[in-house]
Amino acid sequence: MAMNQPVWVPDREQMENTRLYRFMQKLGYSDYDLFYEQSIRNIAWLWDEAVKDLGLEWIQPYRQVLDLSDGIAWARWFKDGKINISANCLDRFVADPASRHRLALIWEGDDGEVKKYTYRDLWSEVNRFARGLTQLGVKAGDRVAIYLPMIAENVIAMLAVARIGAIFTPCFSGYGAEAVATRIQHCEAKILITADGFLRRGKVIAMKEEADRAADLSPTVEKVIVVRRLGRRDSTWNPDRDVEWDSLITNMKTLTPHVTDAADPFMIIYTSGTTGKPKGTVHVHSGFPVKAAFDAAYGFDVGPGDILFWVTDMGWMMGPWMVFGSLLTGSTMLLFEGTPDYPNPDRIWEVVAKYGVSHLGISPTLIRALMKYGDAWISRHDLSSLRVFGSTGEPWNPDPWNWLFEKVGKKRVPIFNYSGGTEISGGILGNHFLKPLVPCGFTGPLPGMDADVLDEEGNPVRGRVGELVLRQPWVGMTSGFWQDAKRYEATYWSRWPNIWVHGDWVKIDEDGYWFITGRSDDTLKIAGKRLGPAEMESVLVEHPAVSEAATVGVPDPEKGEVPICFVVLKPGSDQGTSLNEELKQFVSDRMGKAFKPIHVYIIDELPKTRNGKILRRVIKAAYLGENPGDLSSLENVRAIEAIQKLAMKKS
Incomplete structure (x- = not known):
């Protein structure tokens, strides 16, 4: 199957029933390309119309959509507008008899326990907890760290903090104390919200003890609020600092939402830095939630009656994205505490069928992991409710993409690739119902995202890999890094004047489809040619013995840089001494002699984050004996230790 041949084409009825098409028609457009061109020709017009169409309610109307008086890097949206995003998620739907009893949240625990909230x-619940926070002295502008598993209280806490005008910072539930403390210390949070523990693969994960250590390391923490998720009697308790969640939700009176400015921060979400401390991206009431809702509504076609289930954690961007993308569109989110293949390999398909999930968000790594169990587990379940697969986090290889499309979706359910980031509040590139899909690719930039691909000299490039950039600001653009304006400007705005450099290598093919080949700091330059690691990795996983692969470039005195590959084999594959050479030749035969790897190492696992991203920079640093930088998001440290041992043997 050629990479650029469409495998899914929307029919006319599908197209015309989407929110995107209706939005375009309302604005006088029936052709997507013409609409997109107008959306980047007049970005203020687009976002003005979008917040109206989404039905957002303003406490005080804005008088200017976009203010660039401080420069493009510090664009301000909806100037002088007053809005509280928590009220927009809930109050406007509760005020309407037609929507107040609609399901907002479904939660399923690792053990199968279920809770539902209209x-x-x-x-x-948000009102009660918000009032409890104010009783603890939390005020507008205060920072609150949320270190919770995927439970309903995580969502309640986020919305309650936003309701009172305070700022939350979500922390990945798998972090250890030091990683949590780094974030608390950086934003000087005064409250830490945690749980006594949670379940993962049927085992108790003690969370309170890690939270205590994080609080001990963080002088600004005044109180630790504890959710009794498991009712653990053996968990630690500090009567001077700890407060029961349940003791804070006794007051039934509603709390009027705080009047926040459109540009007031409501969330600081941290991204891992290549070196040094994580970056605290600042997001405002009229930013991240609006972009999340826009992409959910007009990209994924999420709306009332839909159930959005993204396999993620609230510490990653897609967690808050799911919260605001679902609630601001009047749909339902599904929160899942468990893991997709426990207690059986079909757990994720069981959940989809049980609740009638319409939108399922996954990562390529997750699909590769599920593929190994075979197709029989899928056929046990009725997956007819699925309308869209969402995919983010990393580039695809063809085999898992085709498996998901053909075996799970039966060639009926489109896979909407979605790529942007924490600093974007959603996607730069995406797919939608108005264009055909090609495997592993994107139809192009989303509306309002003025994206381009530039070569090293800053000239637009087609047909070969270049740097993904944005020429104009957008709603959702991070309002800098928390207390570090210089680092923000240096990270995104320093290469070319007034151009956001995102850090992804992208290729636009002759048919206009876009493909991400990897992070630009992961890119190899071999014999003068740039190569995204995903290209070589896709070749390696075509080999019948290989399940996963990662490619990094290491310095070479003659060629400048040479590729080193790490592969994980499929169960039962022969690890004979000749396999390494066979794999090197396999790449060479398909990509050319110039790209033949110097080494192919067979390892048990690749270093990844919990949401499935392969950390190539960490692999490279471990192999070269260098400082790998921030490892707080790493799921499996032992994978790095194995690579370090390989490197020691080599030297």
């Missing part, structure tokens, strides 16, 4: 239920 919009009114969630509104009530």
